[in-house]
Amino acid sequence: MEPADIQGDLSEVLLSEAEIHARIAELCREIERDYEGRDLLLVGVLRGAVMVMADVSRELRRHIEMDWMAVSSYGAGTQSSGVVRILKDLDSDLTGRDVLIIEDIIDSGLTLSWLRENLSSRGAATVEICALLRKPAAAKVEVDVRYVGFDIPNDFVVGYGLDYAEKYRNLRAVGVLAPHVYS
Numbered sequence: 001m002e003p004a005d006i007q008g009d010l011s012e013v014l015l016s017e018a019e020i021h022a023r024i025a026e027l028c029r030e031i032e033r034d035y036e037g038r039d040l041l042l043v044g045v046l047r048g049a050v051m052v053m054a055d056v057s058r059e060l061r062r063h064i065e066m067d068w069m070a071v072s073s074y075g076a077g078t079q080s081s082g083v084v085r086i087l088k089d090l091d092s093d094l095t096g097r098d099v100l101i102i103e104d105i106i107d108s109g110l111t112l113s114w115l116r117e118n119l120s121s122r123g124a125a126t127v128e129i130c131a132l133l134r135k136p137a138a139a140k141v142e143v144d145v146r147y148v149g150f151d152i153p154n155d156f157v158v159g160y161g162l163d164y165a166e167k168y169r170n171l172r173a174v175g176v177l178a179p180h181v182y183s
């Protein structure tokens with residue numbers, strides 16, 4: 001159950017907790033097949049991907065390793081600029097590793113295309129991406145995302161790790177923030 005006051009800030013629930021979990025289970029069966037017999041390093045992008053990482057990692061019926069990065073896009077307001085700064089780097093050596101980036105959402109795609117390049121340049125054997133959400137209408141660069149949970153409309157969404165001013169990350173569902181919250 002969502003706390004009533006938080007749920008009331010949504011104008012629409014896009015994805016319920018049950019829908020998200022069912023889709024993550026499907027993606028994990030694909031990941032298990034694709035990486036069979038290979039070691040797998042999951043790289044979560046803080047902070048939005050915390051919930052996706054928690055659920056994907058526990059749904060996988062195999063060994064994985066986990067590491068984390070925090071990045072920030074320079075640029076005004078909520079728009080991603082494509083210029084990315086590393087706030088917290090990985091602890092792992094990526095040489096020869098099969099890396100799967102775990103992300104909450106692909107909006108413009110600028111952050112992830114930069115991140116994939118960055119991790120590849122450290123000698124990873126493969127770098128693929130798993131993102132719970134994608135906004136096709138917002139794409140500024142094409143990013144080849146191997147595992148996508150859901151394509152959603154070009155609205156600002158919160159919940160399941162995604163924030164507005166650092167709040168709403170603990171909502172179990174994903175929803176559209178109601179306009180009254182902004183003002």
Ligand code: 5GP
Nearest residue numbers: 080106107108109110111155156157162163
């Ligand atoms: P991109 O570089 O793809 O434009 O931006 C990706 C990042 O912007 C995401 O990892 C996420 O942190 C943030 N972001 C993009 N769209 C949304 C959204 O609808 N809601 C929230 N809360 N964050 C978003």
Ligand code: MG
Nearest residue numbers: 045048104105
């Ligand atoms: Mg993110």
Ligand code: MG
Nearest residue numbers: 048162163164
């Ligand atoms: Mg945010």
